[in-house]
Amino acid sequence: MTDFPDRLLAGYRNFMNGRYSDESDRYRALAETGQKPHTLVIACCDSRSAPETIFDCGPGELFVVRNVANMVPPYEPDSQFHATSAALEYAVQVLKIRNIVVMGHGRCGGIQAALDPSTEPLSPGDFIGRWMSLVRPAAEQIQNNAFMTPAERQTALERVSIRNSIANLQTFPFVKNRGEEGGLSIHGAWFDISTGELWVMNSKGDFVRPDLDEPPIEAEQASA
Amino acid sequence: MTDFPDRLLAGYRNFMNGRYSDESDRYRALAETGQKPHTLVIACCDSRSAPETIFDCGPGELFVVRNVANMVPPYEPDSQFHATSAALEYAVQVLKIRNIVVMGHGRCGGIQAALDPSTEPLSPGDFIGRWMSLVRPAAEQIQNNAFMTPAERQTALERVSIRNSIANLQTFPFVKNRGEEGGLSIHGAWFDISTGELWVMNSKGDFVRPDLDEPPIEAEQASA
Amino acid sequence: MTDFPDRLLAGYRNFMNGRYSDESDRYRALAETGQKPHTLVIACCDSRSAPETIFDCGPGELFVVRNVANMVPPYEPDSQFHATSAALEYAVQVLKIRNIVVMGHGRCGGIQAALDPSTEPLSPGDFIGRWMSLVRPAAEQIQNNAFMTPAERQTALERVSIRNSIANLQTFPFVKNRGEEGGLSIHGAWFDISTGELWVMNSKGDFVRPDLDEPPIEAEQASA
Amino acid sequence: MTDFPDRLLAGYRNFMNGRYSDESDRYRALAETGQKPHTLVIACCDSRSAPETIFDCGPGELFVVRNVANMVPPYEPDSQFHATSAALEYAVQVLKIRNIVVMGHGRCGGIQAALDPSTEPLSPGDFIGRWMSLVRPAAEQIQNNAFMTPAERQTALERVSIRNSIANLQTFPFVKNRGEEGGLSIHGAWFDISTGELWVMNSKGDFVRPDLDEPPIEAEQASA
Numbered sequence: 001m002t003d004f005p006d007r008l009l010a011g012y013r014n015f016m017n018g019r020y021s022d023e024s025d026r027y028r029a030l031a032e033t034g035q036k037p038h039t040l041v042i043a044c045c046d047s048r049s050a051p052e053t054i055f056d057c058g059p060g061e062l063f064v065v066r067n068v069a070n071m072v073p074p075y076e077p078d079s080q081f082h083a084t085s086a087a088l089e090y091a092v093q094v095l096k097i098r099n100i101v102v103m104g105h106g107r108c109g110g111i112q113a114a115l116d117p118s119t120e121p122l123s124p125g126d127f128i129g130r131w132m133s134l135v136r137p138a139a140e141q142i143q144n145n146a147f148m149t150p151a152e153r154q155t156a157l158e159r160v161s162i163r164n165s166i167a168n169l170q171t172f173p174f175v176k177n178r179g180e181e182g183g184l185s186i187h188g189a190w191f192d193i194s195t196g197e198l199w200v201m202n203s204k205g206d207f208v209r210p211d212l213d214e215p216p217i218e219a220e221q222a223s224a
Numbered sequence: 225m226t227d228f229p230d231r232l233l234a235g236y237r238n239f240m241n242g243r244y245s246d247e248s249d250r251y252r253a254l255a256e257t258g259q260k261p262h263t264l265v266i267a268c269c270d271s272r273s274a275p276e277t278i279f280d281c282g283p284g285e286l287f288v289v290r291n292v293a294n295m296v297p298p299y300e301p302d303s304q305f306h307a308t309s310a311a312l313e314y315a316v317q318v319l320k321i322r323n324i325v326v327m328g329h330g331r332c333g334g335i336q337a338a339l340d341p342s343t344e345p346l347s348p349g350d351f352i353g354r355w356m357s358l359v360r361p362a363a364e365q366i367q368n369n370a371f372m373t374p375a376e377r378q379t380a381l382e383r384v385s386i387r388n389s390i391a392n393l394q395t396f397p398f399v400k401n402r403g404e405e406g407g408l409s410i411h412g413a414w415f416d417i418s419t420g421e422l423w424v425m426n427s428k429g430d431f432v433r434p435d436l437d438e439p440p441i442e443a444e445q446a447s448a
Numbered sequence: 449m450t451d452f453p454d455r456l457l458a459g460y461r462n463f464m465n466g467r468y469s470d471e472s473d474r475y476r477a478l479a480e481t482g483q484k485p486h487t488l489v490i491a492c493c494d495s496r497s498a499p500e501t502i503f504d505c506g507p508g509e510l511f512v513v514r515n516v517a518n519m520v521p522p523y524e525p526d527s528q529f530h531a532t533s534a535a536l537e538y539a540v541q542v543l544k545i546r547n548i549v550v551m552g553h554g555r556c557g558g559i560q561a562a563l564d565p566s567t568e569p570l571s572p573g574d575f576i577g578r579w580m581s582l583v584r585p586a587a588e589q590i591q592n593n594a595f596m597t598p599a600e601r602q603t604a605l606e607r608v609s610i611r612n613s614i615a616n617l618q619t620f621p622f623v624k625n626r627g628e629e630g631g632l633s634i635h636g637a638w639f640d641i642s643t644g645e646l647w648v649m650n651s652k653g654d655f656v657r658p659d660l661d662e663p664p665i666e667a668e669q670a671s672a
Numbered sequence: 673m674t675d676f677p678d679r680l681l682a683g684y685r686n687f688m689n690g691r692y693s694d695e696s697d698r699y700r701a702l703a704e705t706g707q708k709p710h711t712l713v714i715a716c717c718d719s720r721s722a723p724e725t726i727f728d729c730g731p732g733e734l735f736v737v738r739n740v741a742n743m744v745p746p747y748e749p750d751s752q753f754h755a756t757s758a759a760l761e762y763a764v765q766v767l768k769i770r771n772i773v774v775m776g777h778g779r780c781g782g783i784q785a786a787l788d789p790s791t792e793p794l795s796p797g798d799f800i801g802r803w804m805s806l807v808r809p810a811a812e813q814i815q816n817n818a819f820m821t822p823a824e825r826q827t828a829l830e831r832v833s834i835r836n837s838i839a840n841l842q843t844f845p846f847v848k849n850r851g852e853e854g855g856l857s858i859h860g861a862w863f864d865i866s867t868g869e870l871w872v873m874n875s876k877g878d879f880v881r882p883d884l885d886e887p888p889i890e891a892e893q894a895s896a
Contacts, residue, residue, distance in 0.1 A: 048254050081358060086334075093346040
């Protein structure tokens with residue numbers, strides 16, 4: 001147990017002198033009244049794809065699950081510890097969030113690992129190998145496609161995986177119920193780290209550039 | 225499948241016109257060379273405790289796992305899907321992160337649920353109930369202490385749970401090995417949403433206010 | 449009976465040349481008209497927690513009881529000598545003080561003794577053991593909590609004890625009556641010796657940092 | 673339970689911006705290493721006679737008991753709660769203080785009450801009446817002395833009471849033992865609120881003005 005990293009303390013000082021200082025009333029109110037986030041984001045752990053940064057969201061807006069490759073496993077009501085399913089249950093049943101966004105991104109290390117059948121387990125426990133087996137069937141088809149470049153196979157599986165997670169979301173009875181009642185909408189998004197482009201999934205499952213032509217609105221005044 | 229939330233598109237426009245515009249070179253370089261985050265943060269899904277905000281970190285710095293109540297389960301090399309263990313394995317074995325921070329926060333809904341023995345399952349799957357059973361033994365001792373206020377019991381369990389997760393981290397052979405080689409340090413932190421105060425864990429396991437008296441340094445220039 | 453300690457005589461000279469010299473009119477007036485303190489403070493004997501220092505109060509402001517661990521025993525109208533109850537009676541019935549503050553502090557030796565069941569009596573009379581038995585029930589619950597660190601158990605009992613003393617205050621009929629008439633308010637406070645932080649008790653019994661954001665006012669001109 | 677008194681919060685701000693700011697290293701060291709006060713002062717609750725003020729002592733120097741009329745009851749090893757005896761035991765046996773000062777003062781309300789046989793109990797519990805009965809025998813002789821003025825009778829009993837407390841101190845075996853070993857000296861002092869004069873007890877039990885002619889020394893450098 002060593003001293004707390006200097007870099008993080010320096011960043012914390014910036015936060016206190018900057019953002020917290022500007023928004024202390026908001027933080028206090030959020031502490032008093034509790035959080036009421038409008039959206040659950042299931043994002044990747046990747047250090048380049050923080051949802052609060054990409055969506056420029058303030059405290060209280062996004063309830064965020066982050067795991068490797070932003071995946072949702074299928075509904076499995078057994079006696080295990082399910083980190084992602086537990087967060088999903090809490091977000092839908094307690095917080096009554098109105099949107100779920102599964103947000104993937106380019107150059108995802110987890111997806112890359114899933115596409116490489118020669119990868120040795122990273123440790124005897126092979127946690128990544130097992131975790132990424134959630135997209136094994138799709139990965140097997142894509143990895144054998146000799147006509148696509150490696151980058152194309154990677155992007156393809158990143159997007160297939162988002163649709164796979166959305167399909168798994170629908171296997172949770174409480175998600176299905178809330179969706180049918182009209183109080184919950186589910187979305188896919190894919191972020192290009194290099195260009196900063198956001199692609200969103202349309203009703204056919206395709207990823208398209210959203211129309212950003214509307215006059216800019218103030219984030220604070222925007223309705224969710 | 226409905227239209228992508230306006231609020232998120234508006235925030236994304238802010239990102240593109242602001243942060244991305246200022247840091248596009250950094251994003252491009254991070255895309256080319258891959259991420260080399262210095263720190264793995266295990267944080268809560270709570271919408272009020274985004275690590276990138278609190279530590280004022282930019283893209284590429286923090287590899288972030290977020291689950292309910294920022295917990296690490298013990299090492300269980302079985303055939304299940306382990307979201308948190310997989311991320312831990314990837315961060316330590318592939319990314320060679322140098323710090324792990326388990327960051328809890330005040331008024332955590334998951335911890336609150338763990339302290340309330342009368343809580344009904346949120347759904348037939350009872351995912352939150354099972355997930356929070358990771359801190360059941362400590363919760364049982366604390367919930368029966370009639371002399372502490374509800375808020376005191378909550379803070380106590382939030383901190384006990386951070387120590388519990390750190391103890392669980394040590395059960396992973398690859399974490400233990402890297403720690404013994406000196407290349408990995410493990411830290412606890414607790415964020416007070418209302419006051420913005422950060423408390424860090426000292427070598428005794430107690431949470432104390434870090435010394436922030438040093439002259440402010442530029443976050444970007446700070447070494448990790 | 450030896451010579452009076454040099455250190456105290458040197459300090460007394462400082463007082464006469466400094467504070468008394470500046471405030472001699474006030475001392476003379478206080479001698480003539482008698483004291484009218486606004487607040488009774490029940491504080492610990494600890495050498496690091498003098499109420500006049502921490503609240504920067506001048507002569508005539510605070511009527512101060514100091515005993516080990518700043519405790520108030522319950523109302524016991526028997527024939528014994530009750531140092532604390534006598535002071536309380538005098539403060540409320542004669543001086544008509546308007547506030548009572550029970551002020552605890554961190555690292556309290558009395559509380560530490562209460563938490564250590566193996567402590568031998570300090571003398572055959574076991575005065576500390578008996579005195580600290582005022583918090584025995586709470587101490588027993590807390591000392592058996594194996595998940596909290598020693599420092600956390602200590603802070604917890606320090607705060608429980610303040611609430612316990614406040615509950616005991618309410619068992620005195622004259623305190624209860626004055627409180628119901630609206631002329632007396634009761635407060636808890638806890639002082640962190642290391643950081644200098646003062647925490648005050650809110651209406652739920654929790655200890656929180658008071659809002660100190662108001663523009664500084666002159667202590668001498670401040671209304672009580 | 674109302675808001676914490678403004679006057680005290682304003683004073684606390686002064687402390688933090690002034691004394692604590694100047695002496696934060698000392699407070700931190702005292703927190704780390706524990707207190708080692710050189711002197712136990714048994715003083716009155718009176719708002720005009722704070723020992724830290726009169727002896728210009730900083731944090732860590734004085735372990736202070738304050739009760740009405742700065743009294744020490746005789747040694748009574750029974751099962752009662754003894755606030756003063758407990759503090760005495762802790763100061764001598766744990767802190768190994770080197771000096772005990774029983775400090776009285778002029779115009780003491782408790783002594784005044786002891787001299788007035790017509791006083792009604794302040795409450796049905798009559799705590800002050802019982803507490804002041806510690807000096808009843810002396811009070812009875814003095815109150816009937818028709819040749820002394822009321823002010824003379826008051827001063828006389830204030831000083832008799834200090835000697836009485838010192839005699840009671842000697843009934844505690846651990847005080848007697850430490851005194852005989854040479855590690856503990858006992859003193860009496862009497863403070864005149866109006867003039868600021870300090871009178872100390874000499875070896876005959878008389879109260880005299882101490883010789884203050886020595887060149888002033890810096891309090892911080894003074895040895896105890």
